[in-house]
Amino acid sequence: MSSDKSKLSVEYNWLGPNCGIKVSNLCLGTMTFGEPNKRFEFPGNTDPAQSQAIMDRYYELGGNFLDTANIYSDGRSEEIIGDWMKKIDRSHIVVATKARFGTLAEDGRDLPNETGLSRGAILYNLKNSLKRLGTDYIDLYYSHGWDSGVKLEETLRTFDDIVRSGKVRYIGVSNVTGAQLQKITDYNKFMGFNAAVCLQQEYNLLERTSEIEIIPTVKSEGWALVPYSPLKGGLLTGKFKRDDHEVDKSLAGTRLAWTAEKPKERAFSVAPYVENFRENENFWKLMDATSDIGKQYGKTQTQVAIRWALQKDFISSVIIGAKSVQQLEDNMGAGTGWSLTDHQMKQLDDLSAFTKPQGALYPYSFIDMVNSDRVRKF
Numbered sequence: 001m002s003s004d005k006s007k008l009s010v011e012y013n014w015l016g017p018n019c020g021i022k023v024s025n026l027c028l029g030t031m032t033f034g035e036p037n038k039r040f041e042f043p044g045n046t047d048p049a050q051s052q053a054i055m056d057r058y059y060e061l062g063g064n065f066l067d068t069a070n071i072y073s074d075g076r077s078e079e080i081i082g083d084w085m086k087k088i089d090r091s092h093i094v095v096a097t098k099a100r101f102g103t104l105a106e107d108g109r110d111l112p113n114e115t116g117l118s119r120g121a122i123l124y125n126l127k128n129s130l131k132r133l134g135t136d137y138i139d140l141y142y143s144h145g146w147d148s149g150v151k152l153e154e155t156l157r158t159f160d161d162i163v164r165s166g167k168v169r170y171i172g173v174s175n176v177t178g179a180q181l182q183k184i185t186d187y188n189k190f191m192g193f194n195a196a197v198c199l200q201q202e203y204n205l206l207e208r209t210s211e212i213e214i215i216p217t218v219k220s221e222g223w224a225l226v227p228y229s230p231l232k233g234g235l236l237t238g239k240f241k242r243d244d245h246e247v248d249k250s251l252a253g254t255r256l257a258w259t260a261e262k263p264k265e266r267a268f269s270v271a272p273y274v275e276n277f278r279e280n281e282n283f284w285k286l287m288d289a290t291s292d293i294g295k296q297y298g299k300t301q302t303q304v305a306i307r308w309a310l311q312k313d314f315i316s317s318v319i320i321g322a323k324s325v326q327q328l329e330d331n332m333g334a335g336t337g338w339s340l341t342d343h344q345m346k347q348l349d350d351l352s353a354f355t356k357p358q359g360a361l362y363p364y365s366f367i368d369m370v371n372s373d374r375v376r377k378f
Contacts, residue, residue, distance in 0.1 A: 008062035009332040013316045015094075016224025019170055019197040021139065023094050025310055026335045027065040027226060028058045028328075029319040034076030044323045045073065051080045057325045059088065061332050067200075067226075067319050069098035069144060070125050075132050082134035090135060096200075097133070098174065099125040100144035117147035117155040126162060142172040142200055146180055152187055160193035172198035172226075178213025185221045196223075200319070203227035205236055205286060205305055205352040212364055215314055224316040230306045235283075238291060238301030242284050286351040293344050299333060306334035308348050 010024035032044045033051040046054065055066070068077045078097060085093060099122050102114035114124055129138065141162070147155065162168045173184060173196055181199065188195050199218055203210050204227065218225050231237055290301040299307075309318045322328035340348075 007060070009329075009335045010062040010064075011336050012064075014224075015140070015170070015226075015316050016197050017222040018195055019224060021094060021169070023065040023317045024063045024335075025317050026063060026306075026332055027067050027096075027317040027319045028055065028063055029228060029321045030066060030068045030077045030081060031072045032077075032321060032323070033068075033080045034073030036073065044321075046323060048080050048083070050324070051077075052084050053325055054322050054328050055081070055084045057328055058332070059093075061329075061335075063332070064092060065094045065096070065317055067096045067228075069101075069142075070129050071098075071101045071103055071144075074103050075128065078129055078132035082132055085134065094139045095133060095135070096140035096142060096172065097129050097138055098142040098144040099129070100147060116149055117143055117158075118150045119154055119158045122155070122158045122162070126167060130167065137167055137169060139169045140172050140198060141168040141170070142174045142198075145175040146177075152183065153191070156184065156187055156191065156193050159196070160188075160191075163194040170198065171196040172200060174200035176201075176214075178217050181214060181217045181223070182221070185217070185223075198224040198226055198316070200226050200228060202229045203309065203315075204230045204232050205290075205308060205348060206232040206283070208352060208354050211354075218314050225312075225314050226317050226319060227309055227315060228319040230309050230318050230320065231302060236287075236290070236301065236305040238287060238294075240287075242278075242287075282351065286348070289347055289351050293340065293348075297338055299338070300330060302330055303334040304340070304348075306331060307338070307340055308345065310334060311340055311345060 010026050012022040013025055015021050015023050030051070033046055034048070036045050066081055068081055070078065072078070081095065085095075100115075100117055102111055102116075102121070102125070105111055114121055126138070126141065130136065141159070143155065143159075159168075159171045163171060171194065173181065176184070176199070184196055187193070199214070201210050201214060203215075203225070207229070215225070217223070287301065290304040293299075294301050294304045297304075306318055306320065309315055318334075320328075320331040322331060
């Protein structure tokens, strides 16, 4: 692997104001490294050789931030990363993994005490993640989602313990509400626990509801935001055309087709666009805009969508995925060397603006009104 600094495709940011490490502004997501997961069989998995090639090229282009989880490919993703890290200096890579969802037993059974955020589940999954990754510490350890079955104090005290032990450097959380994020912040603060520093949440041009409560909390409490799914399961790549009568063929093998097979079970993936994106005029206006902007810079619509997220001042790094080295290089073309103008950012903001549900207008509309002149940059 080469190390030509002149060819870097990333910039480096602090992982939020409460963290002492810097990460590349493009984080490589590894959910599809390895064989399909027994529980969530996402499309587009890459075998170990393909996965290693993708990580090689990511590292050559300056990337230093890998995101995985204990359940990705039933632990195989972590193993592939662990094998790859044997080739480099471990200290050069920031590795993030997660606990909350348990892997399945060999016979497909759920193992109930490996699931959740109890002390036992966290320690069990941490031990196995360290083993699979072949490392004695994890840089960033996320709770993969809220656990209503366990008292928050038990979870946060355990996270504090594993940071103090040296097995984990920093704690993050993922897939939470604004109220939950604030509760975690306050609990850590008043119990004297090590603060969680990073939030991983879906955020893109088609999913901006986190702007209601999540992002204001991120800003006011000093969290880093590392969004996933910047392309909304492929919808923002530009591969789907308004007048494409063969559009169903173009869906083959995509996240959209995978979701459409079982829309109720897989609705978290790209809903609510699975059934109505073809008839959604706002979607096509947005796609026309990303196409026009891309042509001005010689960039793809994929790169424009990722660049929009990168230029949000509350985002430290954006998680990208790739099925091939070529797809990786396309995604990383968003990382550095160009910027959207303020006008273009506003254009995309306006075209992707979401309408708050009727029941959510109050008190958000009132808060927005009285705070319009109280916005601060941190």
